[in-house]
Amino acid sequence: MSEVSSDPRSISSLDVLLNDVKVGTIVRTPGDFNAFSFEDSYRATGGLPVLSLSFRAATGGLRKDPIPVARALPAFFANLLPEDKLREAMEKHHAGSVRAGNDFDLLVALGSDLPGAVRVVPSDGTIVRFDSLSAPKAKARFSLAGVQMKLSVIKNTGKGGGLTLPLGDDQGSYIAKFPSTSFPGVSENEYANLALAEAIGMEVPERELVEQSEFEGIPKEFETLSDGKVLLVRRFDRGANGERIHIEDFAQVFGVYPSRKYEGAAYHDVAGALNVAVSSAAALEFVRRLALAAITGNGDMHLKNWSLIYREAGEKPQLAPVYDVLSTIPYIPADAMALSLAGERSFKALNVQRWKAFANRARLPEAAVLKAVVDTVEQVNGFWWSLPERKVVPAKVLERIDTHVRLMTPILGTGAERSPSAER
Numbered sequence: 001m002s003e004v005s006s007d008p009r010s011i012s013s014l015d016v017l018l019n020d021v022k023v024g025t026i027v028r029t030p031g032d033f034n035a036f037s038f039e040d041s042y043r044a045t046g047g048l049p050v051l052s053l054s055f056r057a058a059t060g061g062l063r064k065d066p067i068p069v070a071r072a073l074p075a076f077f078a079n080l081l082p083e084d085k086l087r088e089a090m091e092k093h094h095a096g097s098v099r100a101g102n103d104f105d106l107l108v109a110l111g112s113d114l115p116g117a118v119r120v121v122p123s124d125g126t127i128v129r130f131d132s133l134s135a136p137k138a139k140a141r142f143s144l145a146g147v148q149m150k151l152s153v154i155k156n157t158g159k160g161g162g163l164t165l166p167l168g169d170d171q172g173s174y175i176a177k178f179p180s181t182s183f184p185g186v187s188e189n190e191y192a193n194l195a196l197a198e199a200i201g202m203e204v205p206e207r208e209l210v211e212q213s214e215f216e217g218i219p220k221e222f223e224t225l226s227d228g229k230v231l232l233v234r235r236f237d238r239g240a241n242g243e244r245i246h247i248e249d250f251a252q253v254f255g256v257y258p259s260r261k262y263e264g265a266a267y268h269d270v271a272g273a274l275n276v277a278v279s280s281a282a283a284l285e286f287v288r289r290l291a292l293a294a295i296t297g298n299g300d301m302h303l304k305n306w307s308l309i310y311r312e313a314g315e316k317p318q319l320a321p322v323y324d325v326l327s328t329i330p331y332i333p334a335d336a337m338a339l340s341l342a343g344e345r346s347f348k349a350l351n352v353q354r355w356k357a358f359a360n361r362a363r364l365p366e367a368a369v370l371k372a373v374v375d376t377v378e379q380v381n382g383f384w385w386s387l388p389e390r391k392v393v394p395a396k397v398l399e400r401i402d403t404h405v406r407l408m409t410p411i412l413g414t415g416a417e418r419s420p421s422a423e424r
Contacts, residue, residue, distance in 0.1 A: 013123035035068035049314025054255040073103040075255045080114045092221040117246035150177040163215045173238045179228035183331045185394035187231040190326035195389040200379040203321040206234040246310040251303040261302040266340040268361035282319040291376035297329030297404040302338040330400035374413035
């Protein structure tokens with residue numbers, strides 16, 4: 001006898017679990033309103049382990065339940081779902097049970113493998129039993145936020161190896177990011193930028209470049225037409241034994257919908273939140289990562305590309321490892337920072353005065369912020385030019401990154417312009 005979840009369209013109530021703790025319920029009401037309410041037992045704990053800082057009151061404990069939303073999930077849950085082409089592919093994969101554009105349907109379908117430690121299951125536990133009928137073919141049920149074609153995959157060990165898509169309730173422990181017809185060399189670009197981040201002391205997940213031929217059984221709706229390598233990155237929201245580790249991105253922290261990830265907050269808001277919720281050291285590490293984005297020409301560090309991670313008991317957040325770092329300048333020459341930095345987005349405008357203004361808005365010491373920026377620029381110049389991973393980046397892409405690094409070195413700080421590497 002096989003069992004599968006009910007048709008998502010027939011389900012009207014979902015239990016929200018944080019690992020094995022029931023934290024609340026999402027109810028779909030007539031008129032297609034979606035209402036989320038906290039479980040009394042979870043509210044009695046003061047909201048621990050933490051689901052999201054967005055739900056926590058300034059005085060401690062939990063806020064009131066969010067207002068029901070028409071034809072959409074509350075922002076925290078909407079941010080658990082894929083976007084654009086990846087969403088279209090997943091909706092096509094679940095065609096017949098997930099209505100296009102329906103967040104609730106898609107959350108039901110993908111609820112077993114969401115980012116972080118969140119799971120959703122039908123509230124009544126209803127299952128469809130197939131005693132005499134053939135069970136439907138198992139479907140991929142992972143969700144990864146973002147727009148790039150990327151899959152949660154299982155890395156098989158032993159003879160033959162290979163990479164496969166988790167089906168049913170299985171979980172992937174790696175993210176496979178596929179090449180793009182629009183952005184040649186994007187996998188190699190990100191691979192080299194991740195290596196650079198690690199070289200200058202940032203926390204970066206394990207990664208490797210693999211051939212597309214190593215993947216088995218990828219459904220056609222997830223296939224891409226692009227040739228080239230696939231970037232394989234270990235998921236930092238999954239432990240060594242597959243245990244879920246909770247994370248939330250800053251769109252979730254600020255209660256911003258994915259459609260507003262480029263304007264829902266400014267960089268000083270993120271830094272300020274880190275300073276209060278985590279530590280001043282975390283806020284300054286964020287500054288280092290901002291400086292890295294500026295010097296390498298990364299115009300895509302929006303709210304969903306910064307996250308908090310809740311390790312151990314899940315009560316205290318930390319800044320999550322670096323992810324989704326690449327240079328966008330080779331593909332979009334006029335690109336700029338994804339969010340405002342003290343009122344500016346243009347890379348060329350990020351001079352010392354701008355960083356001082358950012359520091360004041362974030363309530364961070366000016367001297368510490370400027371030191372973090374200058375130190376990062378000097379470290380990049382100390383490692384980038386001889387980094388072994390440079391050799392995998394296509395020549396034209398690498399040339400444009402190098403040109404941007406040389407351009408930004410004197411702009412980002414008076415101390416940095418004395419670096420001998422800037423003269424290369």
